[in-house]
Amino acid sequence: MxxxxxxxxxxxxxxxxxxxxxxxxxxxxxxxxxxxxxxxxxxxxxxxxxxxxxxxxxxxxxxxxxxxxxxxxxxxxxxFNQFGLSPTYKWVTLHGGYRNLTYSPFTLAGHTVLGAGLELTPGKFRFGFITGRLSRATTVDPVSGALTPFSFSRRGVAGHIGVGSEKSFLDLSFVRARDDSSSVSRATRQEASKTSAVNTAVLPAENVVLGLSGKLSFAKNWLVEADGGLSVYTRNQGSRLKVEDALPTAVSNSLGRLITLNGSTETYSAWQAAAGYQKNGNGLKVRYRRVAPGYQSMGAYYFQDDVENLTLVPSFVLLKQHLRFNGSLGVQQDNLRRQKQLTSRRFIASATATVDFTERLGVDLGYSNFSTDQQPGAVQVSDTFRLAQTQQSVSVAPRYTYAGETWGHTVLLSLDRATLRDQGPGGLGRLGDFTSLNAFLTYQLTWVPRRFTVGATYNFTRLELAQGNDGNRGLQLTADQSFGPKGDFRVGLRGSWLRGLRVGQESKLLGGGLRISYRAGKHHTFRTDVAFTGNYPDSETPQLRRYSESRGEVGYTFSL
Structure with missing residues (x-):
C-alpha cells in the first residue's frame, strides 16, 4: 500500500x-x-x-x-509492507520512505521510490527532486520459485524545475537510474544463465531521460499543451562493444559522465501535443502522440511503444445542460521504423452521451468502434495471414430516481452489447469471433424514516463463441437495516440464485452473505461479514465440477 x-x-x-x-x-x-x-x-x-x-x-x-x-x-x-511520509509546511514539502510521484508522462511517471526528496513551490516557481531505490533485487521468480528471471537492485535520482500556474507553465524534468550489478550474487547469475536464452538474459542496465512539458492558455478559452521525452538507455553496462562515433566529441564526453556509453546504448524519443478550445462544457481538442519503438524510462513501469495516433476530441452541452456529449475519433498505427512485416492501422471512435429528460428520468448512452487492418510493411506477407478485425460495443442505460421524505425509489436498466468480427481474407481468425450481451434490471426501495433499504437485481449475461456459448441469468436480493437513534448498528443481507451455462452445460450458482457493523462512539467500529458461494452442475464433468466456498471476516476500525 x-x-x-x-x-x-x-x-x-x-x-x-x-x-x-x-x-x-x-x-x-x-x-x-x-x-x-x-x-x-x-x-x-x-x-x-x-x-x-x-x-x-x-x-x-x-x-x-x-x-x-x-x-x-x-x-x-x-x-507489500511499505511506509512513507511527506510533511508539508507552507511551500516546502519533504518526502521520506516509499513515495509515488509524477514529474512528466515520459520521465518520472507514477513510479514508487524508496528514498528521500524535496519539493519547493514558492509562488509560480517550483522545484523538486527525489533519490533512492526504484526496485529491490530479487533472486527468485515470485511465481514459479525458479532462479530466473531475477532482477538487480535499481537506484536513481529524478528531478524537475518549472515556472508558471495551472493554466500556463513550462517544466523541465529528468531521471537518471542504474542497476547495481553487485546486488545479485555471481552464483545466482551463473545458475540463471544455464536456463536462460541469450536474448532473455538479465543484464544490468542504465538510463538517462530528459523531459519537457508545457501548457499555454490564451484568449481565455484556447490552449496548447505538449510533453516530450528523450531517453538514452544502455542495456548492458558491461558490454565490450564500443559505441559508434555518431555523436560529436563534446556531446559524447558530457553524456558519458551521466551514463555508460557502449554498443548496447540506444536513444529513443516520445512526445505528445494537443490544442483546443473549451468553454462551459463545449470544446474541441486535437491530440497527437508518438512513442518510438523501444522507448523506456526507468521512472515509469510501462509504455505502449511503437505507436502513433491522431485523435479529435469533441464535447458539447445543449438544452440547458440536459444533454451532455463527449466523443473521440482517431486513427492509430505502429511499425514507425518500417521494420515489421506488417503495419497495423486502427480506426478508433467512441462517444458517450447523457440525457436528462427530467430531474428524475434520464438515460446514458455509449458507443465504441475499434477497427484494425494490417498492411504489408518491410516484407510482403500473404493475405492469408493478415489481420483485419472490427470490435464494436453499444450500451444503453435508462434510469429513474425519486427521493422523498418518506420513500425513495431507484430503477436502473442497463444493456451492453459487444462484438468482435474477423474481416480478413481466409477467416482463420474467426475462431476468436464473439458476441457478448450483458443486461441487468435493478430496483431499490428506501424507507427513509426507518433507515431500511431493499433491492432486487435481475442479471442476464450471454457470450457466444465459436466453441460454444457461456452465460448466466438469475436474481440477486439485498436488504439493509440500520438501528439506533443514529443508525450505529447496521445489518445487511444478500442472496443470489443464478442459472449458469458453461461449455454447453448448465448449473445452479447459489450465493449468500450477512454483514453486521456497529459504531461505538466516534472512534470504534466493529464489523463481521460471512459469505457463501456454491456451484452445482446438472451433470458433473472434469470441466464443470461441483464446489463451494465459505469466507468469513472479522474487523475493527479505530478512527482518530
Missing amino acids: LASPVALGQDLAALPQQKPFTVTGSVDVRTIFYQARGISARRQPFSYVLSGSPTLNIYGLAVPLSFTLSEQDRQFRQP
Whole structure:
C-alpha cells in the first residue's frame, strides 16, 4: 500500500492558535477465514491485515503516514509492507520512505521510490527532486520459485524545475537510474544463465531521460499543451562493444559522465501535443502522440511503444445542460521504423452521451468502434495471414430516481452489447469471433424514516463463441437495516440464485452473505461479514465440477 496524499501545512503566523500535537486518520485490522470444498483453495485458510493512514499534525506541520502489514510478508512473494511520509509546511514539502510521484508522462511517471526528496513551490516557481531505490533485487521468480528471471537492485535520482500556474507553465524534468550489478550474487547469475536464452538474459542496465512539458492558455478559452521525452538507455553496462562515433566529441564526453556509453546504448524519443478550445462544457481538442519503438524510462513501469495516433476530441452541452456529449475519433498505427512485416492501422471512435429528460428520468448512452487492418510493411506477407478485425460495443442505460421524505425509489436498466468480427481474407481468425450481451434490471426501495433499504437485481449475461456459448441469468436480493437513534448498528443481507451455462452445460450458482457493523462512539467500529458461494452442475464433468466456498471476516476500525 502506497503512502497517503500530502496534507497542506499552515502559516507560521497562526502557530499560537494551533494545537501543539493532533492525530487524525484511522487504523484497521481484519482477520479472514476461508474454506473450499471440491476445488483447490484460492487463498490461505487464515490471514490477517493490519492497515492504517494516520496523519500527525505538529503545530500545523502535517505528516501523513500509511502502512499495511499482513502475514504474507513472511514469504518472498508478497513484499507489500511499505511506509512513507511527506510533511508539508507552507511551500516546502519533504518526502521520506516509499513515495509515488509524477514529474512528466515520459520521465518520472507514477513510479514508487524508496528514498528521500524535496519539493519547493514558492509562488509560480517550483522545484523538486527525489533519490533512492526504484526496485529491490530479487533472486527468485515470485511465481514459479525458479532462479530466473531475477532482477538487480535499481537506484536513481529524478528531478524537475518549472515556472508558471495551472493554466500556463513550462517544466523541465529528468531521471537518471542504474542497476547495481553487485546486488545479485555471481552464483545466482551463473545458475540463471544455464536456463536462460541469450536474448532473455538479465543484464544490468542504465538510463538517462530528459523531459519537457508545457501548457499555454490564451484568449481565455484556447490552449496548447505538449510533453516530450528523450531517453538514452544502455542495456548492458558491461558490454565490450564500443559505441559508434555518431555523436560529436563534446556531446559524447558530457553524456558519458551521466551514463555508460557502449554498443548496447540506444536513444529513443516520445512526445505528445494537443490544442483546443473549451468553454462551459463545449470544446474541441486535437491530440497527437508518438512513442518510438523501444522507448523506456526507468521512472515509469510501462509504455505502449511503437505507436502513433491522431485523435479529435469533441464535447458539447445543449438544452440547458440536459444533454451532455463527449466523443473521440482517431486513427492509430505502429511499425514507425518500417521494420515489421506488417503495419497495423486502427480506426478508433467512441462517444458517450447523457440525457436528462427530467430531474428524475434520464438515460446514458455509449458507443465504441475499434477497427484494425494490417498492411504489408518491410516484407510482403500473404493475405492469408493478415489481420483485419472490427470490435464494436453499444450500451444503453435508462434510469429513474425519486427521493422523498418518506420513500425513495431507484430503477436502473442497463444493456451492453459487444462484438468482435474477423474481416480478413481466409477467416482463420474467426475462431476468436464473439458476441457478448450483458443486461441487468435493478430496483431499490428506501424507507427513509426507518433507515431500511431493499433491492432486487435481475442479471442476464450471454457470450457466444465459436466453441460454444457461456452465460448466466438469475436474481440477486439485498436488504439493509440500520438501528439506533443514529443508525450505529447496521445489518445487511444478500442472496443470489443464478442459472449458469458453461461449455454447453448448465448449473445452479447459489450465493449468500450477512454483514453486521456497529459504531461505538466516534472512534470504534466493529464489523463481521460471512459469505457463501456454491456451484452445482446438472451433470458433473472434469470441466464443470461441483464446489463451494465459505469466507468469513472479522474487523475493527479505530478512527482518530
